[in-house]
Amino acid sequence: MLEARGLVKAYATPRGKPPLRVLDGVDLCVAGGRLAVVLGASGSGKSTLLNVVGLLEDADAGEVTLGGERVSALGRSARSRARGRYVGFVFQSFLLLPSLTALDNVLLAARYAGRAGADARRRARDLLAQFGVLERQAHYPPQLSGGEQQRVAFCRAVLNDPPVLLADEPTGNLDDANGRVILDALRARARAGAAVVVVSHRADAAGGADAVYRMRDGRLESERAVHQGGTR
Numbered sequence: 001m002l003e004a005r006g007l008v009k010a011y012a013t014p015r016g017k018p019p020l021r022v023l024d025g026v027d028l029c030v031a032g033g034r035l036a037v038v039l040g041a042s043g044s045g046k047s048t049l050l051n052v053v054g055l056l057e058d059a060d061a062g063e064v065t066l067g068g069e070r071v072s073a074l075g076r077s078a079r080s081r082a083r084g085r086y087v088g089f090v091f092q093s094f095l096l097l098p099s100l101t102a103l104d105n106v107l108l109a110a111r112y113a114g115r116a117g118a119d120a121r122r123r124a125r126d127l128l129a130q131f132g133v134l135e136r137q138a139h140y141p142p143q144l145s146g147g148e149q150q151r152v153a154f155c156r157a158v159l160n161d162p163p164v165l166l167a168d169e170p171t172g173n174l175d176d177a178n179g180r181v182i183l184d185a186l187r188a189r190a191r192a193g194a195a196v197v198v199v200s201h202r203a204d205a206a207g208g209a210d211a212v213y214r215m216r217d218g219r220l221e222s223e224r225a226v227h228q229g230g231t232r
Contacts, residue, residue: 001032001195002164004053007062009045022048023059024218030197030211032163035190037206038199039223040215046199047168049215053197054166055083066164084113088162090182092169094149096141102128102152103137109159120159127155131181147178154185165189167198171205183207 007026010019022045030036040046051057053064055071064072066086071079088109096105103124110120128134131151133144141149150170157165167186171179183198187208190196198205199215206212212223 001067002028002030002053002197003065004028004049005063005065007049007052007064008060009048009052009057010060021218023052023062026062026218026220028053028197028213028220030164030195032195033190033193034210035187035196035198035208036211036213037209038197038213038215038220039201039203039206040199041201044215045218046215049220050166050168050197050199054087054089054164055079056089084160086162086164088157088160088165090150090154090157090165090167090170090186092172094141094146094153094173096149096153096156098141101138101140102133102144102148105141105152106156106159109156113160115160124155124159127159128152131155131185146173147175147181150174150178150182154182158189161194163194165194165196167196169200170198171200171202 005027007023008021009023010021013020026049038046038049048057052059059072063070066082069082071082074082106124106128107116107120110116125134125137128137131154133148133151136144136148144152170182170186174182183205186196186198214221214223
């Protein structure tokens with residue numbers, strides 16, 4: 001479902017120094033129904049990797065394929081449509097809009113994909129109920145705890161049943177109990193058939209993963225992999 005080959009991403013540095021290569025020829029393949037976890041210290045490039053494979057940033061070299069479609073070669077508008085079709089994001093900082101209620105934040109995913117309607121509203125409420133925050137549907141993000149905000153953000157990420165789910169430090173701002181809720185939900189999405197990639201600095205995020213990698217100096221090193229179903 002997700003395949004990245006030879007990804008390179010560099011950023012300019014001050015005073016004429018050589019560009020900083022955050023991604024240095026990275027390959028990553030994750031099939032549907034598989035959970036891959038990328039571990040690494042802050043600044044190791046793991047978030048940049050997620051942004052590139054999720055089409056939020058362009059790579060300087062290499063290609064990204066989602067669902068058999070070479071999406072990295074598409075124009076800006078087509079990439080945006082592909083992102084809406086294939087990818088759901090779970091962010092460490094939640095990225096909920098403070099001016100919208102919890103329910104309306106979840107429904108943003110449907111509106112982005114052009115699927116807003118009664119069915120989307122019912123599914124949004126069902127997800128909020130599943131994660132124990134339905135009674136908070138009319139509250140605004142500043143009125144929610146961190147754990148509640150992350151659950152709402154997760155509902156938004158999976159509202160459209162994306163075949164690829166990307167999670168950037170999804171437990172970084174949560175206590176252990178709420179962190180377990182989100183990690184369990186990510187594992188469940190993989191069991192349901194999604195290709196799931198989690199990046200984290202926490203080793204406990206790797207529990208139940210089909211493949212575990214570590215980012216070092218812009219390179220992706222395999223620590224543990226299950227060679228089945230296309231995950232390598």
